[in-house]
Each structure stands twice: as structure tokens, then as C-alpha cells.
Amino acid sequence: MDSIVPTPLPAPAQARPRGCCKRWGFRLAVLLMLAVVAEATSYVGYWIAHGRPFSYGRDRHERQRLLWAANGEDAQQGATPTFRTEIHPYLGFSYDPDAQAPGLRGEAPANDYGFTDRAGRSPVRKRAPNKAIVAITGASVASIFVGQGLDVLERELKQSPEFSGKEIEFVSLAVGGFRQPQQVMALNYVLALGGEFDVLVNIDGLNEVAWYRQDNQVHGIHHLYPGGWHWIVSKMPDRASRRAVGKMAYLGERRHDLANLFQKAPLRWSVTANFIWKWQDRRLHADVVNTETALRARKREGPLPYRARGPHHPFRDDQEMLEALVGDWERCSLLLHKTCAAHGIRYYQFLQPNQYVPGSKVLTAEEKKTAILEPQPARPMIEQGYPMLREAGKRLQARGVKFHDLSMVFAAHKQTLYFDTCCHFNREGNEVLAVPIARALVETREPPRTASR
Numbered sequence: 001m002d003s004i005v006p007t008p009l010p011a012p013a014q015a016r017p018r019g020c021c022k023r024w025g026f027r028l029a030v031l032l033m034l035a036v037v038a039e040a041t042s043y044v045g046y047w048i049a050h051g052r053p054f055s056y057g058r059d060r061h062e063r064q065r066l067l068w069a070a071n072g073e074d075a076q077q078g079a080t081p082t083f084r085t086e087i088h089p090y091l092g093f094s095y096d097p098d099a100q101a102p103g104l105r106g107e108a109p110a111n112d113y114g115f116t117d118r119a120g121r122s123p124v125r126k127r128a129p130n131k132a133i134v135a136i137t138g139a140s141v142a143s144i145f146v147g148q149g150l151d152v153l154e155r156e157l158k159q160s161p162e163f164s165g166k167e168i169e170f171v172s173l174a175v176g177g178f179r180q181p182q183q184v185m186a187l188n189y190v191l192a193l194g195g196e197f198d199v200l201v202n203i204d205g206l207n208e209v210a211w212y213r214q215d216n217q218v219h220g221i222h223h224l225y226p227g228g229w230h231w232i233v234s235k236m237p238d239r240a241s242r243r244a245v246g247k248m249a250y251l252g253e254r255r256h257d258l259a260n261l262f263q264k265a266p267l268r269w270s271v272t273a274n275f276i277w278k279w280q281d282r283r284l285h286a287d288v289v290n291t292e293t294a295l296r297a298r299k300r301e302g303p304l305p306y307r308a309r310g311p312h313h314p315f316r317d318d319q320e321m322l323e324a325l326v327g328d329w330e331r332c333s334l335l336l337h338k339t340c341a342a343h344g345i346r347y348y349q350f351l352q353p354n355q356y357v358p359g360s361k362v363l364t365a366e367e368k369k370t371a372i373l374e375p376q377p378a379r380p381m382i383e384q385g386y387p388m389l390r391e392a393g394k395r396l397q398a399r400g401v402k403f404h405d406l407s408m409v410f411a412a413h414k415q416t417l418y419f420d421t422c423c424h425f426n427r428e429g430n431e432v433l434a435v436p437i438a439r440a441l442v443e444t445r446e447p448p449r450t451a452s453r
Contacts, residue, residue, distance in 0.1 A: 156438030209385030
């Protein structure tokens with residue numbers, strides 16, 4: 001008789017799933033552990049690379065600025081005002097209110113007169129009792145100061161008897177890229193329109209000495225002409241120049257697209273993802289800066305027409321050139337002083353700070369990475385030019401100009417203030433700047449004029 005082999009019973013239904021769950025649970029735990037290790041490593045790497053601990057809010061805010069910049073609401077680091085300006089019959093150039101290009105970080109939108117104003121108001125104001133009209137001119141540092149420093153300036157002014165109880169109206173006559181005599185022209189343009197001011201604040205000095213050698217001089221343009229003048233009035237740039245401009249536009253779009261991608265969940269909550277975004281964004285930004293520097297230094301094919309170059313005025317060496325540039329600045333400062341005196345306006349001039357001025361600030365680790373360009377072509381001109389500007393300032397003081405040297409205003413501040421490799425500082429830096437400006441405005445005991453002459 002054949003033996004009966006018992007058929008094995010099937011395993012209980014729950015046995016296999018229980019083992020499967022354990023395996024998947026183990027895999028999930030390993031993945032979570034790897035994610036924690038990656039996040040912790042990225043946190044440490046971020047701190048080492050950028051000189052400060054990672055912050056969700058700070059990186060999210062930085063990406064938001066890049067996204068706003070695409071709509072012209074704010075500015076990305078490295079944006080240049082040259083590409084959103086338009087030729088102007090009296091100012092050389094001004095902001096173009098119809099342009100879609102972003103402004104600089106902290107600037108207000110352009111009004112219809114080519115300056116900036118958050119409410120889009122005209123710069124033409126009228127004196128009235130119990131009101132003080134304070135105009136501010138200069139280049140991009142002055143324009144950003146109007147956008148970020150006025151709350152502190154007004155608060156400080158209203159603590160003094162001269163301004164207490166008065167309504168203070170601030171008016172911007174500043175445009176990024178301005179250099180003397182454009183500040184002179186801006187004041188006279190608005191005066192010709194019927195504008196009235198009680199105080200004029202001029203924050204300048206850097207553009208007057210820093211950029212001429214690698215921009216206008218390379219192209220044989222007269223030293224009194226606006227910066228980048230040949231780009232505004234000459235014929236269409238050559239193919240290589242158009243390619244460089246197109247590359248800058250492409251890089252700007254890449255920065256925008258990356259910011260948009262990493263701003264979304266879940267990437268924005270990952271330290272590793274933020275670390276990757278920051279590294280890519282800084283690389284793209286450096287490429288923008290290098291492309292723009294090469295574009296400005298590139299010699300044009302063929303001679304420039306007279307409208308683009310002006311009178312021939314070559315220099316033997318940098319010293320002779322700087323003497324001419326500082327002389328332009330000094331004469332224009334005196335012109336502003338005399339024009340203001342003739343219209344009952346109190347004029348104050350301030351030499352702006354800059355990170356390349358020796359000893360002017362103890363740079364943070366972040367500033368060394370994001371606010372210093374090595375090599376910076378303008379650095380020798382800044383280092384040689386600022387002592388000459390200070391000496392010219394003393395001569396201006398001897399002639400009655402209320403000149404104040406603020407080039408060392410950040411020397412005692414150890415926090416991060418500069419945010420790009422040119423000259424611009426953040427809101428905290430503008431608020432620091434506002435305090436000595438306010439003190440200078442109230443040290444004259446005469447009250448602002450409140451009636452027309």
C-alpha cells in the first residue's frame with residue numbers, strides 16, 4: 001500500500017506581510033537616517049561655505065527677491081541699472097518708467113520723470129508752512145538710500161527743533177550710474193520745472209573716480225560724459241557685444257527659474273536643496289559679473305561718432321586722469337552749492353562709503369564671499385581716488401560747502417552690510433548711514449525755509 005504523504009499546510013496569511021513590512025520599515029528607517037545625515041552635513045557645509053548658519057527665512061527671502069525682480073518689483077544681486085535706463089535730453093540718461101528690467105535691490109519703481117518714487121509722484125514740489133522738502137541726489141547708493149533709509153532719517157530729524165512738528169517730504173533726484181555733472185543737471189532740471197526744495201542731500205564720490213578707466217576711457221570718451229554713454233547713443237553694438245548682452249539676459253532667466261523651482265515645497269524645506277540652490281545661484285551670479293566686466297572693457301570695432309565720445313582729452317597716466325576726475329567732482333559740488341544758495345536751499349554733501357576703501361570696514365565672512373571681487377578692476381582707482389576726494393572735500397569746506405566724509409561710517413560695524421561686489425549695502429547699512437546724515441542736517445541752527453522766495 002502506498003504511503004500517504006501529508007500535504008504541507010500553507011503558511012498563515014499574515015506571516016509574509018509581516019516580514020515584508022519589517023523589510024520596508026527597515027528600508028524606510030535607513031532612508032530617513034541617510035536624509036538626516038545629508039541634511040546635517042549640508043547644514044555644516046552651508047555654514048562653512050557662506051560664513052553663517054543656514055536660515056530658511058533668509059534663503060526664501062533671497063529667492064523671492066529674484067522672483068520679484070522678474071516683474072520689476074525689486075532687484076537681484078548684480079543687476080546693473082544701465083539696462084533699464086533711457087537717454088534723457090538734460091540728464092544724459094534717466095530711469096525708463098516703461099522698462100521691464102529690474103531695479104537695484106531696495107530701489108522704488110521709476111516715476112514718469114525718470115527718478116524713483118514708490119507712489120509715482122512728481123519730483124516737482126512746492127514749499128509750504130510747516131513743511132520741509134528734502135531732495136536727495138547721487139547715483140545708485142543714493143537711490144537705494146531713498147528706498148531704505150528714509151524712515152530712520154525722518155525719525156532722527158524730527159528729534160530736533162528744526163524739523164520737529166513739520167511734515168517732511170523726501171524727493172529722489174538720484175539715478176543709478178549718475179556721476180557729476182549729472183547731479184547738477186538733475187537739480188537744475190527740476191528747478192526749471194518749477195520745483196522747490198528746502199534741503200538738498202548729495203551722496204556721491206565713488207562713480208566719479210572708480211569706473212572711468214575701464215569704461216569710458218577705454219572707448220576714448222570724454223571724462224565729463226556720463227558713464228556708459230557710448231552704449232546709449234552709438235549705433236547698434238557689434239555681434240560679440242550683442243552676444244554678451246544676450247548671455248547676461250539668459251543667465252538672469254536661469255537665476256529666476258532656479259529660484260522659482262527651489263521656492264516650492266518640499267525643496268524649500270530641505271537644507272540640502274537650499275545648499276544646492278545657493279551654490280548654483282552664486283555661480284550664475286559670478287558669471288553675470290564677469291560677463292558684464294568684459295563687456296564694459298571690450299573695445300568697439302571702429303571709431304565712435306562724436307555724439308558718443310565728445311572732445312578728445314587723453315591722459316598721460318592714472319594720476320593725471322584722477323586729478324581731472326576729482327577736479328570735475330569738486331567744481332560740480334561747488335556749482336550745486338552756489339545754485340542751492342541762490343534758491344534758498346541748504347546743501348549738504350556726503351562722500352559715500354565703499355568696501356574697497358582701505359580700513360573702512362571689517363568684512364564678515366559672507367561679505368568676503370559676496371561683496372568682494374578679486375580682482376576688482378576699479379579697486380586701484382578707489383584706493384588712489386578717495387584720499388584725493390577727501391582733500392577736495394576740505395577745499396570745499398573752506399569755501400562754505402557743508403561737506404562730510406562718510407567713507408568710514410561702517411568702520412565700527414561688524415555685521416554684514418554690503419550685498420554686492422560694487423558698492424551697495426542692505427537696509428541695515430542704509431539705516432546706519434541715515435544717522436550721521438541727520439546729525440549733519442540739524443547741526444545748522446537755521447530752520448528749513450517754508451516759504452517761496
